[in-house]
Amino acid sequence: MSKPRPLQLVKPAPLSDAPDPGSGAARSLLVKAAQRGDVRAFAELVDAYYARCLRFAMHMLANRGDAEEAVQDTFVRVYRALPGYEERESFEPWLFRILANRCRSAGARERRRSEFVEFGEVPERVTGHRHDETFAWREEISRALLALPAEQREAFLMRHVEDLTYDDMAIATGAGISALKMRVKRACDALKIRLTEDRGARRD
């Protein structure tokens, strides 16, 4: 046999046939399909959650490259752990548990790499030339966020940016609900103080 025998050409089904991952029911169908080994369903899950995971990781790690790596790692681990995923758990907190873990490990690596950076000092980022009000405000927020202890930052982001419930956050972090409420409260207080001080300082 010198040439490959052609098999029949099979046109892949358009991705738009897959359920819209927007609704909870459709999403759980997708997760179930991925669990059975449907690779297209898994690709859909990556599509549906990639940007959100990247947002969380970028706020946690403040570095795009590290964040992308953490997200990639997350999906590989999700894939590996999928057979053990139980349907009564909901997917999102389960995903965020893996993601938060990856961010914690990456954060620990980063801290080891930059031990000389004084505690509390956050390196200024190169921001290009845009200096309008909104942009400056965002930069201030990122800096204030990075100055928080990692577990407060994580809790704040899950609650106020990712809109997880405290129950889901308990699944995602392994911490108790009252501890989480305390973290969120401390984070809010610190952010408010820091941001109002910063603004005051700027006006002087």
Add this chain to the structure above:
Amino acid sequence: MHDETDETIIRIAAALRPLPEVDPAQKARVLVAVAAERERARERRRRVVQIWRVAGGATLLAAAGLVVAVSLRLPPAREGGKASTPTVVAPAAGARAPATLGATLAGEARTAGFKTVQVVFRAPAARRVSVVGDFNAWDTGSDAMSQDPVTGLWSHTLVVRPGRHVYAFVVDDSLWMRDPRSPAAPDADFGRPGSVLLVGQP
């Protein structure tokens, strides 16, 4: 305890909420990494079942590595049909699209237990092309192709077991394309296009 209604916190959350821009190449890399993970898992299972073959296989692989593909034939491109329009799955910003695409299986050489297959891919503008498939765990680092400076064709000799294989090309680490001249694989990985390679018994 609840700060949900605090105006400053609402403004802070609103500023943090916009989703970041996603680099499609990064997203594609996630799927490549997951495909590699699946292949590793399969390989682990295979190893358990076929452990007795491993020692023999390693010797054969060493022997196969010495064999150079004997011929490089380039049959003319098949025009028309779906197979001649490769699907670009993850167009990366900044990645140059290959000017013309086309690939062919050019030669098969015989070795003990393994076969070598010459794979050729036309992408003159590409900076890097590698072959990924079940035979190398979909690893872009395993089978890098080399480019002929005159023709611009990329080629590589694969050493594979006889049987059915699914493979694809990864151009500049970002474009995943199936071989337009081989049958499309119905079980393409993660919705990525793949092609089927049938290698005859030695």
